[in-house]
Amino acid sequence: MVEVLLAGGGTAGHVNPLLAVADELRGRDPETGITVLGTASGLEARLVPERGYRLTEIPRVPLPRRPSADLFRLPGRLRAAVRAAxxxxxxxxxxxxxGFGGYVSTPAYLAARRRGVPVVIHEQNARPGLANRLGARWAHSVAVTFPGTPLRGARLTGLPLRPEIAALVADLAADPRGVRAAAAGVLGLDPDLPTLLVTGASSGALSLNRAVAGAAADLLGAGAQVLHLTGAGKADAVHAVVDDVPGADRYHVLEYLDTMQHGLAVADLAVCRAGxxxxxxxAAAGVPSVFVPLPVGNGEQRLNAAPVVAAGGGLLVADADLxxxxLRATVVPLLADRDRLSAMSAAARTVGATDGAARVADLVLDAAGERR
Incomplete structure (x- = not known):
């Protein structure tokens, strides 16, 4: 039996690929020991136990990017987290x-190195974060989602897809119309209407919420329906704008969608961040997208979207321009252009691998084999 520790948390971008790899490993051998390292405040605190995996909590250790009081607290916090890992x-x-990057991974990498335990890294973004740049220096294997990610020894595996998303991709290939109709029924949508999906990722995005809600009259007036995922605590502000717009019964507002595969199945176009x-x-589901990269951070979201945009499967717009x-000038006519949406959908599907979980699991088992 192999014992594996998976480290990553904070956001869905770290937790979802972690769980996809855990599921792949357990699917190959139900006796595989899986421990997930996370924090009490991240999304993993809910999602990991719900999936049936053991969560071990360690202190959260943010790595300051500039001088601050947190910089002086870092050594003590890091020692405690490394000890816990x-x-x-x-x-x-x-x-x-x-490790999948983020606050939890650095202590795990350091603790593993001290014990001679091999480390496998997966980097989600085209531009790697601090934790994975550090861990890649001595990692056994480094897997990346996007070509050209600047990490030593990187292997292109694609992103480990959640099992429900991987299943959706297969189902769409076999029966796209039936899958769309079933998903629309679950969500209370009309499968025959052009559908815009709006999502600012798990935390939501105020700028997307304001812009799309502000264009609600135009979108609904053009005969479209909207599935708007606002992020936690942000739905009321959207309701205040759209509830009195004619056709508001076709503007569906949710804070979060646990079954995102249903949202992808019904979407003709998405307006979204670019995590x-x-x-x-x-891209895997063939949904044409308008990517609005997060305007802060190290610019990785613009790089993440670049392959899909270059292939013709998406558009890119700066947050300040949205x-x-x-939306009236670009998204409303695009939703009505079936031929263009179909071409964009086909182009999006050509980008990236859909077996990332299996490829990363291969690297994990190779490393474990060498350890044994």
Whole structure:
């Protein structure tokens, strides 16, 4: 039996590929020992136990990007987190540590290195974060989602897709009309109407919410329906704008959609951020997209979207340029252009691998084999 520790958390972008790899490993051998390292405040605190995996909590250790009070607290916090990660490795006799970046991964990488436990890294974004840049220096294997990601020894595996998304891709290939109709029934949508999906990822995005809600009259007036995922605590502001617009019964507002495969199945077009998970899942499902990269951070979201945009499967617009007027001029006519949407859908599907979970699991088992 192989004992694996998977480290990653905070956002869906880290947690979803982690769970996809865990499911792949368990699917190959139900006796595989899976421990997930995370924090009490991240999305993993809910999603990991719900999926049936053991969650071991460690202190959250943000790595300051500029001088601040947190910089002086870092050494003590990091020591405590590394100690906790090491205890988890020792308690389970872990043979390989798999990291997906983020606050949790750095302590796991350091604890594994001290014990001579091999590390496998998966980097979701085209531009890697601090944790994975550090861990890649001594990792056994480094897997990446996008070509050209600047990490030493990187292997292109694609993003590990959640099992429900991988199943959707297969189902769409076999019966796209039936899958769309079934998903529309679950969501209370009309399968025959052009459908716009709006999502700012798990946290939502105020700028997307404001812009699309501001264009609600034009979208609904053109005969479209909208599935708008606002993010936690952000639905009321959207309702306040759209509820009195003619046709508001076709504007569906949710804070979050646990069954995102249904949203992808009904969408003719998406307006969204460009986190790695969002880009890859939309492309795999063949959903044409308008990507609005997060305007802060290290610019990785623009790079994430670049392959799909270059292939013709999406458009790119700066956050500062997204407003109701832009949506009226660009998105409203695009939703009515079936031929163009069909071509964009086919182009999106040509980008990226859909067997990322299997490819990363191969690297994990190879590393565990060498450890044994």
């Amino acid at each position: 090491g205890d988890a490795i020792d308690a389970r006799g872990v043979q390989v540590v798999v 790695a998970g969002t880009v890859v899942e939309l 407003d109701p007027a832009w």
